[in-house]
Amino acid sequence: DIQMTQSPSSLSASVGDRVTITCRASQGISNSLAWYQQKPGKAPKLLLYAASRLESGVPSRFSGSGSGTDYTLTISSLQPEDFATYYCQQYYSTLGITFGQGTRLEIK
Amino acid sequence: EVQLVESGGGLVQPGGSLRLSCAASGFTFSSYWMHWVRQAPGKGLVWVSRINSDGSSTSYADSVKGRFTISRDNAKNTLYLQMNSLRAEDTAVYYCARVLPPTGTLPAAMIKRLFQHWGQGTLVTVSS
Numbered sequence: 001d002i003q004m005t006q007s008p009s010s011l012s013a014s015v016g017d018r019v020t021i022t023c024r025a026s027q028g029i030s031n032s033l034a035w036y037q038q039k040p041g042k043a044p045k046l047l048l049y050a051a052s053r054l055e056s057g058v059p060s061r062f063s064g065s066g067s068g069t070d071y072t073l074t075i076s077s078l079q080p081e082d083f084a085t086y087y088c089q090q091y092y093s094t095l096g097i098t099f100g101q102g103t104r105l106e107i108k
Numbered sequence: 109e110v111q112l113v114e115s116g117g118g119l120v121q122p123g124g125s126l127r128l129s130c131a132a133s134g135f136t137f138s139s140y141w142m143h144w145v146r147q148a149p150g151k152g153l154v155w156v157s158r159i160n161s162d163g164s165s166t167s168y169a170d171s172v173k174g175r176f177t178i179s180r181d182n183a184k185n186t187l188y189l190q191m192n193s194l195r196a197e198d199t200a201v202y203y204c205a206r207v208l209p210p211t212g213t214l215p216a217a218m219i220k221r222l223f224q225h226w227g228q229g230t231l232v233t234v235s236s
Contacts, residue, residue: 034222036153043203043226044153050214055224087153091221096169097143097155 002026002093006086006100012108013078021073021103023088028068032092035064035073038102039084047086048073083107110134110225112204117230124194124234130187130204130227138162138182141207141220144189146200147229156202157189158221172198194234201229 003026013019023033031051036044046055048064051071061076075082088100116128130142144156157168157178166178177190187204205223210216 032218036223038153043228044223045226046208046222046224049208049222089153089223091218094217097158097221099153099155102152 001096002029002090002098004088004090004098004100006088006103008103009101010104010106012106014108015078015080017078019075019078019105021086021088021105023066023071023073023100025069025071025090025092029090029092031067032090033064033066033071034089034091035062036087036089036099037082037084038087044087049091078105080107110206112206112225112227114202114204114227114230117202117232119233119235120194121236122195122234125190125192126194126232128189128191128202128204128230128232130189132185132187132204132206135206137180137185140209142178142180142187143205143207143223144178144187145203145205145223145226146198146232147203148197148200151200154200159187160220191232194232196234199232199234201231203227203229 005024007022033051034049035047038044047058052064063074086103111133113131120126141160143158146156159166159178163180175193179188204227206225208219208222208224
């Protein structure tokens with residue numbers, strides 16, 4: 001299976017901050033990378049796919065980039081509703097879908 | 109509106125069995141691949157299984173292969189997960205998830221591994 005490693009595991013930030021979360025794959029995944037947001041007690045929500053494509057209805061302050069094995073999720077100006085846990089997911093491999101371990105974004 | 113509603117979770121002893129259901133509405137269920145994803149308490153997301161649109165093809169994570177069976181009834185718009193020989197490490201919230209619709213730009217094979225809609229989850233606890 002392709003292993004996905006996110007960093008940092010947790011992050012404290014303030015409303016209005018610019019935040020970046022990184023996801024590294026154990027092998028190249030050709031931009032087959034999605035990002036999800038999960039709030040406590042709720043199901044995950046798809047934010048971006050194909051590394052940089054914004055899902056319908058997701059605010060434009062969310063953006064993604066990367067290639068090969070390294071990808072990033074950026075929130076340009078944190079809003080109160082953005083404090084949550086974020087997961088990356090690779091969907092490149094037909095042998096199995098894998099997620100990163102998550103990045104918990106907390107209010108400073 | 110797309111809705112996915114899981115049911116069937118609960119407390120079961122190690123070695124026991126449980127069948128989860130996911131009732132789908134608001135879309136043409138028979139046109140979409142479906143998946144199960146689980147999340148142990150306080151932990152991350154783990155893909156469990158998937159089934160193609162007509163139920164003829166399935167795939168499983170190694171950790172559940174041979175113990176879990178995914179199936180669907182397109183006439184009833186319902187997805188199932190039969191879980192046998194349950195272990196303590198199977199304790200988790202189980203989510204069913206529907207994939208993205210065809211985008212016209214992404215390869216179909218990849219869309220089928222992207223989760224656009226999720227249910228609210230059902231908790232399975234394996235304990236004596």
